[in-house]
Amino acid sequence: MKTKLIAAVLTAATLGLGGCATMDRQTVGTVGGAVVGGVVGNSLGGTGATILGAGAGALLGNQLTKPGGALNKR
Secondary structure, three states: HHHHHHHHHHHHHHHHOOOOOOOOOOHHHHHHHHHHHHHHHHOOOOHHHHHHHHHHHHHHHHHHHOOOOOOOOO
């Protein structure tokens, strides 16, 4: 049951972010990282883990997609 919920949340987040064509790549990476981190944190623990996971995911997504970052090389 929990796996289906996580899959549904990730699918909804991905589709929602796909509609944000006016956002730059770093903003999408930050928001996407926060969503994924929050979902992972929630699956591992309670509210505190969700908040920490969202923060860590946002930081990681932001850093990986910044200009010259690992996911932003063309």
